[in-house]
Amino acid sequence: MFRIACAAFLAMMCAFAGNVQAQGINEYVVKKAVSPITIDGRLSEPEWEEAALTERFVYYVNGSATVLSTQGKMLWDDQYLYVAFICEDPDVWATLKNHDDHLWNEEVAEMFIDPDGDGLNYLELQVNPLGTLMDLLMSKAYSDGGKSDFDWNLNGFTAGIFVDGTLNDINDNDIKWVCEVRLPFENMAFSAPAMDFPPKDGDSWRLNLYRYDYGGDDRKDTELSAWNRTDSRGFHAPDKFGRIIFSQEPVISPTKVNDAETVPAGFGISGNYPNPFNPSTRIDFHLPADGSVNLDIYNVLGQHIRSLIDGNCKAGNNSIVWDGRDTSGNSVNSGIYFSNLKVNSQVSSHRMLLMK
Incomplete structure (x- = not known):
């Protein structure tokens, strides 16, 4: 009572x-x-x-x-x-x-x-x-x-x-x-x-x-x-x-991939360097054709941390640097993060480790 x-x-x-x-x-x-x-x-x-x-x-x-x-x-x-x-x-x-x-x-x-x-x-x-x-x-x-x-x-x-x-x-x-x-x-x-x-x-x-x-x-x-x-x-x-x-x-979609070997030929994140990294890392990815690209960073809880690319990219090898900061410009904590590349219906993800 x-x-x-x-x-x-x-x-x-x-x-x-x-x-x-x-x-x-x-x-x-x-x-x-x-x-x-x-x-x-x-x-x-x-x-x-x-x-x-x-x-x-x-x-x-x-x-x-x-x-x-x-x-x-x-x-x-x-x-x-x-x-x-x-x-x-x-x-x-x-x-x-x-x-x-x-x-x-x-x-x-x-x-x-x-x-x-x-x-x-x-x-x-x-x-x-x-x-x-x-x-x-x-x-x-x-x-x-x-x-x-x-x-x-x-x-x-x-x-x-x-x-x-x-x-x-x-x-x-x-x-x-x-x-x-x-x-x-x-x-x-x-x-x-x-x-x-x-x-x-x-x-x-x-x-x-x-x-x-x-x-x-x-x-x-x-x-x-x-x-x-x-x-x-x-x-x-x-x-x-x-x-x-x-x-x-299934919560994990059949189109969801976790490594470069399983993505469609000519498409995907090839890795990041350095990994582990501090304070920044370069994310490399390849496109078989010009296209609209979304490249986002997520933490292990599935929370969106930052959007790195939301626009068109050219075919071939591409790269972008993530400085370990979120959308608000705050430095994120040490831990595992995921870069998520989406082009049309194709998705590629890559695990990264930030160590401070």
Whole structure:
């Protein structure tokens, strides 16, 4: 009840914020993974690199912009639904270590899942930056007289965490934390007995993603965000959950290539020099004919870093230098980056390593 009261108070406060988003239902097409996914929070598999990002999370009650960026990604295979949260955070912290602790009292990523969208027997799942799990079953929304069942467990619920920074050190500046989750279809099937588990191509579920962040010098500045905004009822508003649509389409397109040997003859990125590099590198590529070219840089999370070429290039050997800066002119962090060359329907990618 304390949590509900806090959420209601925050809802009233957020109602006065600007940049209010029009109410609607966000949709996300979940594509299939084609190889095993390791649950470690690093999102290093090619499938995660290719999976689309959700819309940036907003204040849950009215859709206004948040201070911190939070976005999600999703994948599936015949056994599991995979969910990832990418949470910007200058101070990543958590202390709760026991299963089913009240994780919402600290920083946490949350999933509310209602496969058949009837508002009954929906799942609430939480993970904090320590990797502690909380799972409960809601009979229906609190506003409709619903009750929570903490004795219920989602067997096979697994999470991995990666912290870009230092966990539980308020004196330094962190970058983000990433939460990667694996949810077994067979253990969620009871909640929607008329539906298929695993889903069929085109099946849709209702699902929402949320985040609690506690910041400031005393860690009491609370930011509650959601993928799809709800309303004054708080997080428990099943009719306001987002919608995910399952697709049999592999997340890695058949036209997507990863090395020069597999690209069409006469086309592709031939490499970059030096590699590893610091502070800059030359990217070399070859075109069999004149054409319109897009050459972009992405990080391992699939986030666009910079556009290097957006225009026409001549046939033959071409090159361009990337100075290790993003679109805003800021120097990027050390790590793996990808140059992505696109000409018409042909795509070539190349992995690069920036070391500082």
